[in-house]
Amino acid sequence: MNTALPKEVTFQANEIEYHMPASPVVVVCLDGSADAYLDAALARDAMPNVKKMSLNGHRAQARSALPSFTNVNNASIVTGCPPSVHGICGNFFLDPDSGEEVMMNSARFLRSHTIMSIAAKAGRQVGVVTAKEKLRDIFAHELDGIAFSTEKANQATLEKHGIEDVETMVGKPTPHIYSGEASVYVLEAGVALLRSGRSDFLYLSTTDYMQHTYEPEQPESIEFYRQLDTQIGLLLALGARVGITADHGMNAKQTVDGNPNVIYLQTELTHAFGNGFSVILPITDPYVVHHGALGSFAVIHTPKGTAPDAIAQWCQQRQGITEVYDKETAASKLQLPADRLGDLVVMSGRDVVIGRTPADHDLSALKVGLRSHGGRYEEMVPFIFSHPLKHAYKRKIIGDPRNFQIFDFSINGLQA
Amino acid sequence: MNTALPKEVTFQANEIEYHMPASPVVVVCLDGSADAYLDAALARDAMPNVKKMSLNGHRAQARSALPSFTNVNNASIVTGCPPSVHGICGNFFLDPDSGEEVMMNSARFLRSHTIMSIAAKAGRQVGVVTAKEKLRDIFAHELDGIAFSTEKANQATLEKHGIEDVETMVGKPTPHIYSGEASVYVLEAGVALLRSGRSDFLYLSTTDYMQHTYEPEQPESIEFYRQLDTQIGLLLALGARVGITADHGMNAKQTVDGNPNVIYLQTELTHAFGNGFSVILPITDPYVVHHGALGSFAVIHTPKGTAPDAIAQWCQQRQGITEVYDKETAASKLQLPADRLGDLVVMSGRDVVIGRTPADHDLSALKVGLRSHGGRYEEMVPFIFSHPLKHAYKRKIIGDPRNFQIFDFSINGLQA
Numbered sequence: 160m161n162t163a164l165p166k167e168v169t170f171q172a173n174e175i176e177y178h179m180p181a182s183p184v185v186v187v188c189l190d191g192s193a194d195a196y197l198d199a200a201l202a203r204d205a206m207p208n209v210k211k212m213s214l215n216g217h218r219a220q221a222r223s224a225l226p227s228f229t230n231v232n233n234a235s236i237v238t239g240c241p242p243s244v245h246g247i248c249g250n251f252f253l254d255p256d257s258g259e260e261v262m263m264n265s266a267r268f269l270r271s272h273t274i275m276s277i278a279a280k281a282g283r284q285v286g287v288v289t290a291k292e293k294l295r296d297i298f299a300h301e302l303d304g305i306a307f308s309t310e311k312a313n314q315a316t317l318e319k320h321g322i323e324d325v326e327t328m329v330g331k332p333t334p335h336i337y338s339g340e341a342s343v344y345v346l347e348a349g350v351a352l353l354r355s356g357r358s359d360f361l362y363l364s365t366t367d368y369m370q371h372t373y374e375p376e377q378p379e380s381i382e383f384y385r386q387l388d389t390q391i392g393l394l395l396a397l398g399a400r401v402g403i404t405a406d407h408g409m410n411a412k413q414t415v416d417g418n419p420n421v422i423y424l425q426t427e428l429t430h431a432f433g434n435g436f437s438v439i440l441p442i443t444d445p446y447v448v449h450h451g452a453l454g455s456f457a458v459i460h461t462p463k464g465t466a467p468d469a470i471a472q473w474c475q476q477r478q479g480i481t482e483v484y485d486k487e488t489a490a491s492k493l494q495l496p497a498d499r500l501g502d503l504v505v506m507s508g509r510d511v512v513i514g515r516t517p518a519d520h521d522l523s524a525l526k527v528g529l530r531s532h533g534g535r536y537e538e539m540v541p542f543i544f545s546h547p548l549k550h551a552y553k554r555k556i557i558g559d560p561r562n563f564q565i566f567d568f569s570i571n572g573l574q575a
Numbered sequence: 576m577n578t579a580l581p582k583e584v585t586f587q588a589n590e591i592e593y594h595m596p597a598s599p600v601v602v603v604c605l606d607g608s609a610d611a612y613l614d615a616a617l618a619r620d621a622m623p624n625v626k627k628m629s630l631n632g633h634r635a636q637a638r639s640a641l642p643s644f645t646n647v648n649n650a651s652i653v654t655g656c657p658p659s660v661h662g663i664c665g666n667f668f669l670d671p672d673s674g675e676e677v678m679m680n681s682a683r684f685l686r687s688h689t690i691m692s693i694a695a696k697a698g699r700q701v702g703v704v705t706a707k708e709k710l711r712d713i714f715a716h717e718l719d720g721i722a723f724s725t726e727k728a729n730q731a732t733l734e735k736h737g738i739e740d741v742e743t744m745v746g747k748p749t750p751h752i753y754s755g756e757a758s759v760y761v762l763e764a765g766v767a768l769l770r771s772g773r774s775d776f777l778y779l780s781t782t783d784y785m786q787h788t789y790e791p792e793q794p795e796s797i798e799f800y801r802q803l804d805t806q807i808g809l810l811l812a813l814g815a816r817v818g819i820t821a822d823h824g825m826n827a828k829q830t831v832d833g834n835p836n837v838i839y840l841q842t843e844l845t846h847a848f849g850n851g852f853s854v855i856l857p858i859t860d861p862y863v864v865h866h867g868a869l870g871s872f873a874v875i876h877t878p879k880g881t882a883p884d885a886i887a888q889w890c891q892q893r894q895g896i897t898e899v900y901d902k903e904t905a906a907s908k909l910q911l912p913a914d915r916l917g918d919l920v921v922m923s924g925r926d927v928v929i930g931r932t933p934a935d936h937d938l939s940a941l942k943v944g945l946r947s948h949g950g951r952y953e954e955m956v957p958f959i960f961s962h963p964l965k966h967a968y969k970r971k972i973i974g975d976p977r978n979f980q981i982f983d984f985s986i987n988g989l990q991a
C-alpha cells in the first residue's frame with residue numbers, strides 16, 4: 160500500500176467548488192439499488208459496513224434525475240448537474256439534426272466537463288471503474304487517469320484506459336456482464352486501485368442486471384449485496400471517505416399473473432389518431448436481457464398536423480400513464496434538454512412500463528418477471544456517507560438532496 | 576387472558592370477501608411513518624420485532640391514497656377503498672352544497688361501510704383505538720364494538736365507546752395528544768384489549784406528532800419506535816396476525832436556512848389573476864402544532880369567468896409545484912370524489928408546502944422546522960406482515976399494492 164497522503168486540491172467544476180481533502184475519496188453508484196434492496200440485506204445482517212456507515216455517518220434518500228435511467232443519472236453524477244445542463248437525457252434519442260434514432264452513450268453528446276477530469280488536472284489520481292462498457296466513453300471524457308469497464312477488463316490498455324493489467328491487479332478473470340460478479344468486480348477493482356496507490360479518487364459504477372432479475376429479499380440479492388458490502392468495508396479500512404448512491408430504483412412491472420404490464424403506446428396512438436407517431440423509449444440499449452427495452456418513461460414525436468394537446472389529453476386519460484408533459488414543461492419541470500426531447504413526455508405507474516409496438520420488444524429475452532425503472536416511482540435512491548456531515552451539509556441534506564450532489568457531499572460535506 | 580379461539584367468520588365489505596381466521600388479527604397504522612423512520616430505528620437495533628416480521632413474514636412498500644393525509648388514508652384503510660368510493664378526500668373541504676368550508680372528519684361524509692363494522696356484525700369482537708379523537712367518528716361508524724381515542728381515554732363510556740375503564744385497563748393515565756405517548760398508548764391499549772379477551776380483531780391508528788417534530792435519526796424518534804416495537808412484540812406474543820402500514824410518509828419542508836418552504840398559492844394567484852380565488856388546504860385540522868396547516872396538496876376554486884386552463888398552465892410553471900390536474904383528471908388519476916374537489920388540484924415537491932396567504936398560517940405554532948406531507952413524495956408507506964404471504968398474495972404484493980389493502984392482506988393473505 161502506498162502510504163503517502165493524497166494531494167489536497169481545490170477546483171471548480173460546473174460552477175461548484177470542490178475542496179478535496181488529503182484522504183482518498185470514493186463515490187459508489189450502486190445501479191438500480193432501490194432502498195428496498197438495502198433494507199432486505201440489512202435486515203439479514205448482510206451489510207454490516209453500510210449499517211456502520213448509517214450509524215457513524217449518515218443515511219438518507221435523494222432524488223435522482225428523471226428519466227430514472229442509468230446513462231442520465233451517471234452523467235448527472237459525474238458532472239454534478241441535471242440533464243438540462245449536461246445534455247444526456249436517455250440511452251437513446253431521436254436526433255433532430257439527422258432525424259435518426261441514435262444511442263446517446265457517447266461523450267460527444269455531453270455538454271459539461273466531468274468532476275473527475277477536472278480533479279485529475281488539479282493533481283488527483285483518478286480511477287473510474289464501470290461494469291458496462293457503454294458508460295466508459297462518458298466517464299473517460301477528457302480524463303487523464305484510469306477508466307475501464309469490468310465487462311472488458313481484459314482489453315484495457317495503458318494507452319486508452321490508463322491501465323493494462325486489470326485481471327492481475329484484481330486477481331480474477333473478466334466477469335460476464337450478465338452476472339452479479341460484473342458489479343462486485345467493479346468494487347474489487349476499486350479496492351485494488353486504492354490499495355496499490357494507483358488512484359486516490361475513485362468513481363465506481365455497477366450494473367443493475369441483478370436488480371432487474373431478482374427481488375430484494377431473494378437469496379441471490381442478499382448474497383449480492385453481502386459481497387458489495389464486503390468491498391465497501393475494504394474501502395473504509397483503506398481510509399477512504401465513501402459516498403454511496405444509485406442512479407435509479409427498481410420496481411416489478413408486471414400483472415398479478417406474472418406477465419409484463421406493458422402499454423404499447425405507439426400502437427395505441429396509431430389506433431386512436433392515425434399513422435406518423437414515433438415513440439422513443441430512452442431505456443433502449445444493447446443489454447436487452449435486463450428489461451427488453453421496457454421502462455416507465457417515453458418521448459412522443461407527434462405527426463405533423465396533429466394537435467399535441469388532444470394527444471396529451473388522451474395520454475392523460477390512459478390508465479397506467481401517470482404524468483404527461485409537453486416539451487417545454489418537461490424541460491423546465493424535469494430539468495431536461497428541450498432540444499433532445501420530442502413533443503410530449505410521458506411516465507407510467509409503479510407497476511407499468513411503456514413499449515412501442517409488440518413487434519419492437521422481444522419479451523422472450525426476459526428470463527424472469529419484468530423489473531424495470533425510468534419513471535417517478537424509481538426516482539428515490541439511497542444517499543449514504545461514511546462520515547458525519549458538516550453542519551452546512553446537515554442542513555443541505557434536509558429538504559430535497561439530489562443524487563448528483565454525491566460528489567459535493569462526499570468531497571466537501573464530510574467531517575474529517 | 577381469554578384462551579378461547581376467536582370465531583372464524585366470512586363476510587363481504589365493499590366488494591371484497593374477508594375470511595377471518597380463528598386467530599386474533601391486528602392492523603396497525605403508524606401515522607406518518609416514512610420508511611426512513613423504520614430504517615433508522617432498525618439500524619440501531621431498536622425494532623427487533625419488526626425486524627423479525629420482515630424476516631419471518633414480509634416487508635414491502637405500498638402506495639397510499641392521495642392526498643397523502645391522515646383522514647383520507649385512515650378512511651381508505653378501514654373501508655378497503657380509494658377516496659373516490661368512500662368519499663373522504665381531506666380533513667377539510669369546500670362543501671359545494673353549502674358553499675362553506677367544513678371539516679370532513681364526520682362519518683356523515685363517509686360513503687362506505689367499514690370493514691370493522693361488518694366484521695362485528697359477523698361475530699368478531701372488534702376494538703378500534705386511535706390517538707386523535709377527530710378520527711373516532713369515522714372509525715366508530717355503524718360499529719357494534721369498542722372504539723375510543725387515547726386523547727380522550729378517560730372520557731370513554733360503555734354506551735358511546737363500548738368501554739369505560741380504559742385507564743385502569745392500560746394502567747396509565749390519559750396521555751397528552753402532543754406526545755409520543757399518545758401513540759404508544761394506542762398500542763398498549765390494543766395489547767390490553769387482546770390480552771383481556773375483550774377484542775380479537777383490532778385496528779390501531781397512531782398519530783404523527785413525533786414524525787412532524789423529529790427527523791428519523793434523532794434519538795427521540797429512535798426511542799419512540801423502540802416503544803412501538805415493544806408493543807408490537809406483545810401483540811405477536813399473544814398470537815395475533817399483525818399487519819403494519821402507514822397513512823402517509825413525511826418529509827422536511829424547509830429551505831436550507833431552516834425556514835418553512837411555502838408557496839402562498841392564493842396570494843400568488845390573486846396577484847397574477849385578480850380576486851376571487853379560494854385555495855383549500857385539505858390538511859387543515861385543529862392540530863396546528865403539527866404542521867401549521869401546511870402540506871403538499873391544495874385544491875383551487877377558480878373565480879367565475881376565469882379560464883382554468885390558463886391558471887393550470889401558470890401553476891404548472893411555478894417552481895415547486897410538481898403536478899397540476901383539472902377536476903376530472905384528478906378524480907380519475909388520483910381516485911378522488913369529483914363532487915368534493917375544486918376546479919384544480921395541485922401538488923408540491925418533496926421539500927415544498929402550499930399555503931393560502933401568509934395571514935392564514937401561524938408559523939409560530941411550529942416549534943421546530945417544518946416536516947409535513949400530502950403530496951406524491953409522501954405516497955409510499957411501509958407494508959409489513961407477521962406471517963409469510965400465501966402464494967396468491969405473494970403475486971399480489973408484486974406490482975402496485977395499496978396501503979388500503981392492509982386488511983385484505985392481513986385477514987386473507989397470511990399463511991397460518
